[in-house]
Amino acid sequence: MDWIKRILGMKAKTGGGIPPAQRNPMALDLPNDPGATRVQRPKVRGKTPEQRAADLVEYHSQLQAKGRAIFERDRASARLAGSVKYRWRACSDSDVCPRCAKNNGRLFSWDTEPAGGHPGCSTDCPGGSCRCYAEPVLGR
Ligand SMILES: [Zn+2]
Ligand SMILES: [Zn+2]
Numbered sequence: 001m002d003w004i005k006r007i008l009g010m011k012a013k014t015g016g017g018i019p020p021a022q023r024n025p026m027a028l029d030l031p032n033d034p035g036a037t038r039v040q041r042p043k044v045r046g047k048t049p050e051q052r053a054a055d056l057v058e059y060h061s062q063l064q065a066k067g068r069a070i071f072e073r074d075r076a077s078a079r080l081a082g083s084v085k086y087r088w089r090a091c092s093d094s095d096v097c098p099r100c101a102k103n104n105g106r107l108f109s110w111d112t113e114p115a116g117g118h119p120g121c122s123t124d125c126p127g128g129s130c131r132c133y134a135e136p137v138l139g140r
Contacts, residue, residue, distance in 0.1 A: 067120030
């Protein structure tokens with residue numbers, strides 16, 4: 001019956017929580033690319049502190065899932081190109097945690113997960129999600 005509501009311009013009720021991921025207009029138009037969507041920040045208006053806290057947990061778990069999917073995508077294409085290592089890249093702003101700052105610029109193996117996780121997949125960054133990425137190293 002959703003089509004009737006669409007025709008009549010009625011909004012489908014989503015049942016709270018955080019809005020679904022939106023397409024990122026800056027992303028390359030590749031089907032199923034994990035980088036092609038943007039996780040939406042949860043709305044805070046009209047929510048109890050408990051709901052806001054739960055939304056934030058959900059928001060960060062979506063960001064972590066996206067970071068992991070992006071890392072897996074990059075690792076798969078880097079391996080195809082013969083890469084065995086990557087260089088850790090952190091955002092160079094004040095929100096980068098000490099561990100990510102320390103790893104920035106260092107070389108890691110695609111195969112060996114460093115303590116705390118690969119870039120973009122870390123779960124113990126204080127902000128709740130890691131914004132780092134792996135830059136493939138080609139050749140030797
Ligand atoms: Zn971090
Ligand atoms: Zn990080």
